[in-house]
Amino acid sequence: xxxxxxxxxxxxxxxxxxxxxxxxxxxxxxxxxxxxxxxxxxxxxxxxxxxxxxxxxxxxxxxxxxxxxxxxxxxxxxxxxxxxxxxxxxxxxxxxxxxxxxxxxxxxxxxxxxxxxxxxxxxxxxxxxxxxxxxxxxxxxxxxxxxxxxxxxxxxxxxxxxxxxxxxxxxxxxxxxxxxxxxxxxxxxxxxxxxxxxxxxxxxxxxxxxxxxxxxxxxxxxxxxxxxxxxxxxxxxxxxxxxxxxxxxxxxxxxxxxxxxxxxxxxxxxxxxxxxxxxxxxxxxxxxxxxxxxxxxxxxxxxxxxxxxxxxxxxxxxxxxxxxxxxxxxxxxxxxxxxxxxxxxxxxxxxxxxxxxxxx
Amino acid sequence: xxxxxxxxxxxxxxxxxxxxxxxxxxxxxxxxxxxxxxxxxxxxxxxxxxxxxxxxxxxxxxxxxxxxxxxxxxxxxxxxxxxxxxxxxxxxxxxxxxxxxxxxxxxxxxxxxxxxxxxxxxxxxxxxxxxxxxxxxxxxxxxxxxxxxxxxxxxxxxxxxxxxxxxxxxxxxxxxxxxxxxxxxxxxxxxxxxxxxxxxxxxxxxxxxxxxxxxxxxxxxxxxxxxxxxxxxxxxxxxxxxxxxxxxxxxxxxxxxxxxxxxxxxxxxxxxxxxxxxxxxxxxxxxxxxxxxxxxxxxxxxxxxxxxxxxxxxxxxxxxxxxxxxxxxxxxxxxxxxxxxxxxxxxxxxxxxxxx
Numbered sequence: 001x002x003x004x005x006x007x008x009x010x011x012x013x014x015x016x017x018x019x020x021x022x023x024x025x026x027x028x029x030x031x032x033x034x035x036x037x038x039x040x041x042x043x044x045x046x047x048x049x050x051x052x053x054x055x056x057x058x059x060x061x062x063x064x065x066x067x068x069x070x071x072x073x074x075x076x077x078x079x080x081x082x083x084x085x086x087x088x089x090x091x092x093x094x095x096x097x098x099x100x101x102x103x104x105x106x107x108x109x110x111x112x113x114x115x116x117x118x119x120x121x122x123x124x125x126x127x128x129x130x131x132x133x134x135x136x137x138x139x140x141x142x143x144x145x146x147x148x149x150x151x152x153x154x155x156x157x158x159x160x161x162x163x164x165x166x167x168x169x170x171x172x173x174x175x176x177x178x179x180x181x182x183x184x185x186x187x188x189x190x191x192x193x194x195x196x197x198x199x200x201x202x203x204x205x206x207x208x209x210x211x212x213x214x215x216x217x218x219x220x221x222x223x224x225x226x227x228x229x230x231x232x233x234x235x236x237x238x239x240x241x242x243x244x245x246x247x248x249x250x251x252x253x254x255x256x257x258x259x260x261x262x263x264x265x266x267x268x269x270x271x272x273x274x275x276x277x278x279x280x281x282x283x284x285x286x287x288x289x290x291x292x293x294x295x296x297x298x299x300x301x302x303x304x305x306x307x308x309x310x311x312x313x314x315x316x317x318x319x320x321x322x323x324x325x326x327x328x329x330x331x332x333x334x335x336x337x338x339x340x341x342x343x344x345x346x347x348x349x350x351x352x353x354x355x356x357x358x359x360x
Numbered sequence: 361x362x363x364x365x366x367x368x369x370x371x372x373x374x375x376x377x378x379x380x381x382x383x384x385x386x387x388x389x390x391x392x393x394x395x396x397x398x399x400x401x402x403x404x405x406x407x408x409x410x411x412x413x414x415x416x417x418x419x420x421x422x423x424x425x426x427x428x429x430x431x432x433x434x435x436x437x438x439x440x441x442x443x444x445x446x447x448x449x450x451x452x453x454x455x456x457x458x459x460x461x462x463x464x465x466x467x468x469x470x471x472x473x474x475x476x477x478x479x480x481x482x483x484x485x486x487x488x489x490x491x492x493x494x495x496x497x498x499x500x501x502x503x504x505x506x507x508x509x510x511x512x513x514x515x516x517x518x519x520x521x522x523x524x525x526x527x528x529x530x531x532x533x534x535x536x537x538x539x540x541x542x543x544x545x546x547x548x549x550x551x552x553x554x555x556x557x558x559x560x561x562x563x564x565x566x567x568x569x570x571x572x573x574x575x576x577x578x579x580x581x582x583x584x585x586x587x588x589x590x591x592x593x594x595x596x597x598x599x600x601x602x603x604x605x606x607x608x609x610x611x612x613x614x615x616x617x618x619x620x621x622x623x624x625x626x627x628x629x630x631x632x633x634x635x636x637x638x639x640x641x642x643x644x645x646x647x648x649x650x651x652x653x654x655x656x657x658x659x660x661x662x663x664x665x666x667x668x669x670x671x672x673x674x675x676x677x678x679x680x681x682x683x684x685x686x687x688x689x690x691x692x693x694x695x696x697x698x699x700x701x702x703x704x705x706x707x708x709x710x711x712x713x714x715x716x
Contacts, residue, residue, distance in 0.1 A: 074559040173650070187650055188425065217424040217586060218630040222646035225632070244560065251632035251641045270641065274634050288564035290593035292631070296612045297418075297594065299571060300564040306529055307559075 035062040036238050037086075037206055042098040042108070044078070044085050044262075051311045055081040057262040058098070058336075061255075065205065066232060068239040070253035070270070072246055072285075076307055078262035079242045083208045087125055088115030102206065121151050124199035128211040130191035134183040140194045141167070141179030144201060151202035166197040170227060189220035196227065203235070210242045225252055246285055250274055258282050261308050261318035264336055268343040276343065278350035281319045317347065325349040379448075380547055380580050381413040386435050386445035388428075388604075392655065401655045405431040406442065407604040410681075413548065418574065418581040420595030420612065422588050422627065426654055427601040429584045433550045436582065437469055438462055450547065467497055470541035474553035476533030480525045486510070486536050487521040493543045509539040512576075513569060531562035535569065542573060550582045555590070567593060588627055592616050597687070600624045603654055603662040606681060610688030618698040620690040623663045661693070669694045 044056040056078040063069045073079040085096050086107055100107040102122060107115070127133050135143055144163035148154060154162060160179075167175035170193040183191055192212065199207060209228065213221040229252065232239055241253055249256045249270065256273045258266040258281065266279035277283045287301040305322040308314070316331040317323070323330070329348045336346040386409040394400030405428045413419045423429050435442040438454050447454045454465055470493075473479045480489055487506050494502045507517040513535040525533050534554065541549050551570070555563045571594065573579055585591050591598055592612050599609040600621060608621040619625045629645045649666045652658050661679050664670035673693050681689040685698075 074561065189650065217651075218588070218627060218644075219424060219647045219651075222630040222632070222644035225644070226646050245632070247631065247633035250634040251643060274641075285560055288560045290564075290567065290587070290589040291633075292589050292592060292616055292628070294589075294593060296592060296596060297571060297574075299568050300593070302565050302568055303561045304565075306531075306562075 035064045036103055037240075038062045038099075038101045039082075039086070040099045040101075042082060042085060042100055043096070044081050044090065045095050046091075046093050047095060048093045053310045054313055055094075055262050055310060056085065057313075059257075059259070059264055060336075061257055061264075061267065063206070063238050063240065063255075065238050066236045067255070068229075068232065068241055068253045070241040070243060070249035070256045071259060072243060072249050072256060073259035074244055074285075074307060076261070076310065077259040079259050080210050082259075083125070083210055083240060083242055087119055087123060087208070088112065089119075089125075120147065120199075120202040120204065122202075122204055123206045123208065124202060124204035125208040125210060126192070126195050126199050126212040128214050130188065130195045130215075131183065133195055134191060136183050139180050139182060140186070141181075144194065144197050147198045147201035162201075163197075166200055167194070169200065169231070170194070170197045172197070187220075188216055189223060192216060192220075192224055193227065196224075196231075200231065200235075204237065206238045206240065207232075208240045208242065211244070212241075213248070214243065214245070221248075228252075246289065258285075261313065262310060263318060263346065264344070265319065265347070266345045267336070272340070272343050276340070276353055278339070278343065278345040279319075279347050280323050280325050280349070280351060283351050284322075325351075378415050379412050380415045380417075380450065381436070381582075382446075382448045383412075383436060384410045384446045384448075386410070386432070386442045386447070388431050388435050388440075388442045403654045404604050404657055405654065406435060407657075408445075409601075409604070409606055410445075411599055411606065411609060413580050413582060415547070416574075416578050416580055417596045418583055418594050420591035420598040421582065421584045421601055422586065422591045422598060423601030424586065424627075424651060426603070426651065428604040428654075429586075429601055430552055431604075432601070433471065433552050433582060433584055436550065437466060437471065467544050468546050469548040469550065470544070470546045471550045471552060472534070472537050472541050472554040474556050476530050476537050476557070477525055479537055480533055482525050484524065485521065486515070486523050486525075486528075487517070489525075489536055490539045490543060493540055497544055499544070505543070509543055510536075512542070512573070513539045514565075515539070529562070531558055531566060534558065534566055538566075538569065538573070542577065542579070545577070546579070548580045548582065550584070552584045553586070554583075556585060556587065563590075570594060588616075588631060600627070603652060603657055605662060606689075606691060607663065608688075608690045608692075609681065610685070610690075614685065614688055618696075620684055620688065620695040620698070621663075621692050622667050622669050622694075622696065625696060626666075661691075669696075 040060050042056055042059040046053040046055060059082050061069060071079045084090050086100050088110060090096065096108050098108060102118065107118065141163050144166055145159040148159040148162045164175050164179055167178055172178050172190060172193050186194065213224050216224060228239060231237060241249065243249060253270050256268060256270050257264055258279065260281050266273065266282050277286060284303045288303065290300065303322050308318050317334055320326045320330040334346050334348045336344050338344045386406045388406040390403045390405060392400040392403055409432060411419065421429050421432060434440065436447055441455055449465060450468065452465060454462060457465060490506045490509050491502050494505060510517040510520060515532065515535055555566050558566060574581065581594065583591060583594050595612045597610065598612045598615050600607045600623065602623050607623045608615060608619065615624065619628060626647045632644050633642060635642050647666050652662065652665055658665050660676050661674040664674040671694065679691040679693050681691045684690045684695055
């Protein structure tokens with residue numbers, strides 16, 4: 001990490017336009033034949049109080065070991081609900097259908113007991129708020145050791161040693177001493193490192209990061225993402241990165257899924273997606289982000305309206321009421337189809353290739 | 361769209377470019393209690409911060425969590441007043457005002473906070489919420505003005521006037537908070553992370569509203585956010601805060617294009633995204649180490665423990681803001697020269713570097 005920081009940060013004048021280090025983020029991991037996770041037409045609805053909220057309406061993707069998939073969407077797009085469905089972490093009002101196979105095992109419909117066997121050991125999750133995910137009355141080392149013992153038959157002393165190792169692995173300075181500290185003695189970034197250490201305790205093959213860096217400062221976010229990638233390369237973990245931040249997806253993911261109102265509206269390799277945005281919703285999201293290269297006081301392109309009510313979804317394209325290219329056709333379909341190799345979108349009026357590339 | 365009636369226009373008596381607000385040497389400290397209630401130390405939230413806001417201008421403030429951005433805003437409105445320093449607003453030093461005079465002066469400066477639900481009374485209707493500041497300052501004939509204000513922030517008074525906050529989305533609530541803030545024709549609106557909790561598409565709607573109100577009402581903003589791109593979008597000038605001090609202040613475009621302070625450069629280098637020119641992802645370059653504690657800031661330059669350019673001098677001598685380019689001030693002994701890569705003119709002699 002320190003060598004990265006002191007490395008000459010290339011091309012200063014690019015800040016507005018561009019990159020700090022414009023090497024590709026990393027070589028895409030080789031595509032192994034066997035995906036680790038295959039999600040197929042996953043649907044989640046919440047039933048209660050006389051209404052049904054359709055939170056996830058047909059999510060499909062597959063993820064191979066060592067690769068990173070970003071699921072991007074706004075509040076209420078269903079991105080977190082879908083992840084929690086995999087983990088068996090939804091309340092009893094949730095009705096989950098479809099399929100999610102992890103290394104051949106069907107996760108949908110598992111009993112709580114069976115789900116518990118996978119949680120932590122095969123799939124681990126890191127949440128947005130590390131302060132609330134940690135027990136404030138327990139020393140952090142004890143919390144990590146507890147997670148270690150839950151997933152192995154190590155004795156107390158060995159679990160302690162393993163916890164210190166894990167703290168070192170997530171680059172927490174002075175791990176021996178930090179072991180005995182309480183969460184309130186750590187900064188937000190350090191707490192998130194502890195959460196990652198806990199997540200790694202069971203040596204999971206899939207790590208789900210649900211807005212894991214959203215509450216952190218940009219400098220800390222860069223450190224945590226760097227850590228996740230380093231661990232991924234070392235351990236071959238697959239990562240699902242759930243975020244509202246397209247920029248984060250652009251920098252760190254191999255593949256991107258864009259969700260709106262519980263549906264996948266576009267899906268592609270990261271480079272393909274940003275080079276050829278097809279779905280008007282993705283285009284609107286990109287356009288609405290304040291960017292460094294924009295002039296001060298310029299007006300942002302605006303998408304009118306609000307996301308739809310998930311308990312009264314109209315048929316057809318959910319983005320239709322807010323979309324400037326919508327026509328009557330959009331009231332029917334449009335299905336998510338692979339229109340270009342590896343590039344899927346659900347739109348009758350995809351955007352043409354932009355003449356000028358824009359940054360995120 | 362309603363425009364302001366003549367005579368109420370806030371630009372009266374102020375020429376654009378004139379200083380509307382001058383803060384000098386603001387110091388704010390908070391005692392911290394350790395276990396058992398004993399004195400545990402002092403948080404140095406602001407340590408000698410000086411800045412100006414000119415009439416009609418937006419000053420953006422960026423910095424990490426705990427850098428003192430919100431304390432700065434609160435010191436300006438005297439809630440609570442700073443421990444020392446002065447805040448001259450429209451010719452009056454607010455730090456010397458007694459309670460009633462201060463309340464009168466605050467009419468001209470309003471705040472918009474991050475959490476729209478938390479800053480609106482959940483039991484009041486929208487029309488009552490917007491009417492409250494008018495009633496508080498004894499404005500007569502409030503009904504038409506409430507309707508005019510709701511119209512200005514893009515909420516139809518006949519539809520939204522009778523709603524309560526929980527019946528609206530976050531973006532709509534933030535519009536109500538903005539209507540309250542501009543109700544009394546303030547000269548200055550302080551936005552403390554005012555759009556940070558909103559989704560991107562709603563955020564852009566509210567940002568455009570701020571921009572339209574600025575143009576129509578001649579407002580000045582103090583716009584605080586942790587999001588650098590967001591701040592650039594709205595600001596004429598930008599101040600970068602680090603641990604209770606200003607690291608760099610300058611024109612937005614110049615500061616982002618050629619940051620002089622290594623901290624500003626590090627912040628910009630941490631933003632993930634796509635390269636605008638090549639369309640390839642850029643890999644953020646993280647800073648090493650943890651932000652130092654405001655309880656015990658490092659000696660000399662407070663950024664030196666994380667700074668790739670730090671040398672011995674940085675540990676002993678506290679840098680002050682020096683004008684390095686027109687209107688562009690930097691507090692660094694070894695600022696980045698424009699046009700050079702950040703690291704290239706850094707001290708080559710590793711032995712000279714201070715050990716954090």
